[in-house]
Amino acid sequence: MRKVFTWLLAGIVLLFRRLGPRVPPPDGRAEERRPRIVPMGPPSPDAELVVAALFVATGLAAVAFVVVYAVDRIGHQTQFLGLSLGLAFAFLAAAFVVAGRSLVADEEIVEDYPEPHPEAQEDVLQIVDESADRLTRRRLLVLTGLGAGGALGAALVVPAASLGPLLDWDELREVPWRAGRRLVDERGRPLRASEIEEKVFYTAFPEGAPREDVGAPVVVVRLPPAHLKLPPERQGWAPRGILAYSKICTHAGCAISLYRVPLYPPATPTPALVCPCHYSTFDPAAAGAVLFGPAGRPLPQLPLRIDANGILRAAGPFSAGPGPSWWGARAGAQPQ
Ligand code: FES
Missing domain, CATH: 2.102.10.10 (Rieske [2Fe-2S] iron-sulphur domain)
Incomplete structure (x- = not known):
């Protein structure tokens, strides 16, 4: 459990570091750039729009799930619940597929495994940073991604209400x-x-x-x-x-x-x-x-x-x- 949490935290930190705004050094010096590890690729603005649209669709499908769950008297409610949640996951998967194919650097380098050195962690962070260099709509992707994640999280948590009354146990x-x-x-x-x-x-x-x-x-x-x-x-x-x-x-x-x-x-x-x-x-x-x-x-x-x-x-x-x-x-x- 602790390991899962650590991996989750590391993923979130990397995501924000990769997609979030660059923070200049506190002393005002120009950011010292090390030699690039990931070659600069061409931007893919169309793919970014597609990913953002898929994130929006994910959020809308997840919100639809919450609405269908909350409105008790909808006919075929179970089928609509399955449809909306299934679509949310399908849109999210499609967003990841498009992002993985068009936005994330995926160069393969075959070489001997290097001796561990203290800068290895810096290298990883630099690779993550540079992979996002070609993004032209970071803020849009961050916002739509967070919206999709939030709505999907709500869709997964809301059914817990079916476990029983939250505060009034007398019911x-x-x-x-x-x-x-x-x-x-x-x-x-x-x-x-x-x-x-x-x-x-x-x-x-x-x-x-x-x-x-x-x-x-x-x-x-x-x-x-x-x-x-x-x-x-x-x-x-x-x-x-x-x-x-x-x-x-x-x-x-x-x-x-x-x-x-x-x-x-x-x-x-x-x-x-x-x-x-x-x-x-x-x-x-x-x-x-x-x-x-x-x-x-x-x-x-x-x-x-x-x-x-x-x-x-x-x-x-x-x-x-x-x-x-x-x-x-x-x-x-x-x-x-
Ligand atoms: S529910 Fe098990 S015996 Fe009645």
Whole structure:
């Protein structure tokens, strides 16, 4: 890592020394010129313009990437993101190709490798300086190059925003369930307690809230009340034996989509909610406890109540934060 940083720093210093303005000696003496190492080549103003134009195109493509990333509702957004970033790199590569072919001295000298001497470093710097002597538009190339580099750097850094909120971490713990919110099915129809049958697996959402939230979908099942093994503080969370749990597996966030119901009691022990990804298995009768698999904590339970019209409603928030066991959920943070 340190070596990479050193090389990077050396490259930047050489670039500026090569393309930046010449600084006269501090004592005002005329710059002492050593004999040229690189022969003076003819200037290539057209190639310089092409390189500058390609740098500008690189910057514009990189800015387009940032814009497409920021405007969330663009159709085919992924394709446009790939196109704009790909074009930015293509323009940059083309700029380097043109610069390498037309602007940079590339004379090959075959001779014995010289003994190291103290002026070797000076020679290298002189070669770099002299290679840029034929440039007629240094300032333009520096500005467009810096613009392209800056825009491309921004395009590479901006997607880090997708890793999560920067300052307001509470957003990660927010769930749409509130006491009194009705449970609705995929079509938005409220779930009636009388419609919930045993051995059937239902998916429900909070009425009027975004369904894409990790905390939104719940599974609803019904068990004989006598079979429930809920802790004392959750008595009353499962009216008529109807239970609701977060549908998002606490292992890595897949959707719980299998309901194993015993058909032959001697062979299968108990009803269980199963995640199809790595087969984490949860016991709906025992507060979502893990029976099997890699999940490290129970499924969060949503307390339920039945209103006067027989509709299922949330009686409060989840028992714990829903979703995979990221640090906040593992620490037992309560949803808000
Ligand atoms: S995501 Fe459910 S078991 Fe791995």
